[in-house]
Amino acid sequence: MELEEKIAGEITMSDNPGKTIKKWREEFRISQLELSEYLKITPSVISDYEKGRRKSPGVASIRKIVNALIEIDKARGGPVIRRYSTGVPSDALIDIKDYNHDISLERVMRLISGTNCSSVGLNRYIRGYTILDGVKAILSFSYSEYSKIYGWSSQRIIFFTGVKMGRSPMIAIRVHPLKPAAVVYIQPDRVDELAIKLANIENIPLLNTDLDVKTVSQIMSSLR
Template sequence: MELHEKIAGEITISENPGETIRKWREEFNVSQLDLSKYLGISPSVISDYESGRRKSPGVTSIRKIVYALIEIDRHRGGLILRRYNSGVPSDALLDLGDYNHDVSLERVIRLIKGTNCSVVGLNRYIRGYTIVDGIKGILSFSYSEYNKLYGWSSQRVIFFTEVKMGRSPMIAIRVHPLKPAAVVYIKPDRIDELAIKLAEIEDIPLISTEMEVKDISKAMATLR
């Protein structure tokens, strides 16, 4: 089912459509003001719908609200759409992007101010990236969800946040047949020797960076 159909259906059958509209508006990180501007209506109309002061909008209005949220996200780069279309749990996937050309891994590392913690060479290319919440993500993914981390190609960098020692992500990667081109830990507490050893066994560069997730997303987007 397309995302717009899922949202519209959820609003329509909800016992409290206004609350459901607010839930999805906040999920897309769209303010009442921005939504009202896109729809060409007063912000008070959106507020009244969400609070229940105004009768629930009809099907046509719901459709307009849903398409507005999706189009606003597209204009911002489509992060929320990529999360949902990837099939990975949305609270675990922080960003995902694919390239239609080779990108040097060395260039990526310069962009994110990364440090190679392994002895694996960096002379390789990527075709995409995935940023995952390390706690919510790979440790609880099903087998099929893990596959979806790779987008269109396994020739990609996988970034992990919330890394304590770095063992678990590398163990999960080791036991799965698909391997990324490189792994990056974002602001790790520390990187355990076992994590480094596993990376070297699998011939996967293990990188660390102190950049914020939002800055990494912006940097990776410039490579498209």
């Protein structure tokens, strides 16, 4: 796997392998305890590596650590693997997951305490979600990269963070042939009338939520 090679190479070539191991462990949101349990070693071994108290692990040990990060992520549905394999700028793509079953949009709105800003009904289902940093996505995504944020299906919710008025995300969706099942703004400053008008024209429910992005991600991930 390309990501495994990337991580292993970065750790091996690093001037501070322990610090790099810590960086990737935190990128995968895996605790020292969880990693040590998977590797069947004590948490202090991981801590000693990361703090430089123990001699840097050899190539074989690095492979085991990297494999553990990948396998733990796969067991969680592969959010980090998916994020790095989409080809989309990783700092703009916060989270992406697909479901193997339909989930009611009305149920999602209740769970995230959402408000429907549009006049489009919520009688539809989703098969996944994508969470984007709205500003970084608009500034860095190319036209072709927008199609990659849909994962396996366009039958999904796209969440945007860092929204000021909400015009740019809806304009980007308006000009792209692929359309999401719904759009949600996370803690927007306000939702502009133009954004609402575009949502109505495209027949896409436009919601907003006052929950923070971490909470939204946890809720959506739990629906798997």
